[in-house]
Amino acid sequence: MHDIRLIRDDPAAFDAQLARRGTPPHAEALVSLDEARRRTIAQAQDAQTRRNALSKQIGQAKGSGDEARAQALMTEVAELKESLPRLEAEEARIAAELDDALAALPNLAAADVPPGEDEDANVEVHRHREPPAFDFKPAEHDAIGPALGMDFETGVSIAGSRFTLLRGGVARLQRALGQFMLDRLVNEHGFEEVCPPLLVRDEAAFGTGQLPKFTEDLFRTTDGRWLIPTAEVSLTNIVRERILGEAELPLRFAALTPCFRSEAGAAGRDTRGLIRQHQFDKVEMVAIVTPDASDAEHERMTRCAEGVLEALDLPYRRMLLCAGDMGFSAARTFDLEVWLPGQNRYREISSCSTCTDFQARRMNARFRPEGEKATRFVHTLNGSGLAVGRTLVAVIENGQQADGSVVVPAAVRPYLGGLEVLEPAR
Template sequence: MHDIRLIRDDPAAFDAALARRGVEATSPALLALDERRRATVAEAQAAQTERNALSKAVGQAKASRDEARAQDLMTQVAALKEALPRLAAEERRIDEELADVLAALPNLPAADVPDGADESGNVVAHERGEHRHFAFTPAEHDAIGPTLGLDFETGVAIAGARFTLLRGSAARLARALGQFMLDRLTREHGYEEVAPPLLVRDEAVFGTGQLPKFADDLFRTTDGRWLIPTAEVSLTNIVREKILGEGELPLRFAALTPCFRSEAGAAGRDTRGYIRQHQFDKVEMVSIVTPDASEGEHERMTACAEGALDALELPYRRMLLCAGDMGFTAARTYDLEVWLPGQGAYREISSCSTCTDFQARRMNARYRPEGEKGTRFVHTLNGSGLAVGRTLVAVLENYQQESGAVAVPAMLQPYLGGLTLLESGK
């Protein structure tokens, strides 16, 4: 959500920033609504002031036994009394209209975010890790996985398209990956482990920006709750409607949860394999910080996600997303893309974003600086640390053997009882 006062102060800059995200100029309409709202507020305040003055004059007229004047003044008071609820209702209506327009606008891109309309405008920040050289033609994960328990057919039979059943080695590998990622974040990087609700209310998904614009991307239950598309929703809303002390910050939360996405806009994309699913597991990171700490926190969070890839010895690259390819709430986003030798391509495995105070305004999440009476909005950040399913895909493709077995990365072996090789039927 945007601060109307900042738009009022520099509408041209606001429109220019939105234009970088492919959104047409909106400040004229916003400022017209804002002017109507302020005029209505001023009219209501003037009417209330006049009513108070006339009420006092009525008392004075009655005290001087001037009944005619008293009756005339009382008529005026009655008219104002009738007008005030109408003005209050008009103010609420304009407030709601203004809020609806603001809620539909994405966050503004940070100054260092490159221009661009889509992923072709993204910039490689750096590449890490060596591509493995195979003495055979590496296969894609959907050819390797079925013998290890990645059961696409049964998943579809049970739940329909974009659902997969994991059993045996595949299920154990997924569990090991999730535990490994969560342990790193909590033991080495100071994140607090959270087991959050998977079902949330309208206010929660509005707060993190999925509503109202992206309702079609979500699953909704018959009682009106929403299945979380990412644990970011639950974790960020921990501070909803709260005023924190500056000494409480930063807050860092991590959770391993199932995530649910309808993929309404993904028809025809990644229909094969385990890349794009309606249900998948992900380790999520969320940070709540003061505004002056958010730049450093974004680098720190992204480095935490990179550390998991480094530990698994998976080659990857960091991408700085252009303005047109970022998510709705992001001011800056780094995507981490892992190398998949079977596909011969890099694929996204993590996305880390700073949302500045955009989500905080929607959630009314604030903090009180030391020594100050007033409050300020916190800054929120979120990132994948990592997507478990896509990491499983990366392990299968990067550690595949010519025999069809898959070597277990050294960092995962303690989570698999010392197992060094995943083989068919085990």
């Protein structure tokens, strides 16, 4: 959500920022609504002030025996009393229209975000490790997976397309990867482990920017709740409608949850394998910080996700997304892309974003700086640490052997009783 005062102060600058996100100008319409709202508020205040003044004059007129004047004043007071509810209703209507218009606009890009319309304009920041060399042609995970326990056919027969059943060793490996990621974030990086609701109300989905723009991307239950597309929704809303003390910040939360996405705009994309599923596990990081700590926290969070990839010995690169490729709520996003030998390309495995005060305004999440009476909006950040299914894909493809077995990363072997190699069924 945007601050209408900033738009009012410099509408041209706001429209220029929207243009960077590929969004047409909105400042004139927003300022017009704001002016209409403020006019209506002023009219209501004037009417209330006039009514109070006339009420005093009625008493004076009656006291002096001027009954005719008292009756005239009482008639005017009655008219003002009748007009006030209409003015209040009009102000509420305009305010709701203004809020709806503001809620539909994406966050503004940070100054260091490169221009561009799509992923072709994203900028590589750095790479870690060269892709592994194989003395055989590496296969994609969906070719190796069935012998390891990836049962695509049964998943589809149970739930339909974009669902997979994992069995045996590969199911254990997925569980081990999720537990390893969560333990690392909690034990080494100070995140608080959270087991959050997987179903949320409208207000929570609105607070993080999923609603109203991405309704088609979500699954809704018959009682009006939403299945979370990411634990970011639940974790960030922990501070909704709260005023925190500055000493309470930063807050850092981490959770391993199933996530649910309808993939409404993904028809025909990644229909094979685990890359794009309706249901998947993900370890999510969320941080709530003061504005002056926001940029440093963004780098810290991204390094936490990179550390997971490095511990798993997976080649990856960090990408700074251009303005046109960022998510709705993000002001700056780093994508981590892992190397997949079977596809011979890098694929996204984590997105780490700072949302500045954009989500905080939608949630009314604030803090009170030390020694001050006034409150300020917090800054919120989120990131994948990591997407577990895609990490499983990366481990299988990078650790594959010519005989179809997969070398288990040393970091997760303790979670598997010391297992070093995942063997295919014979």
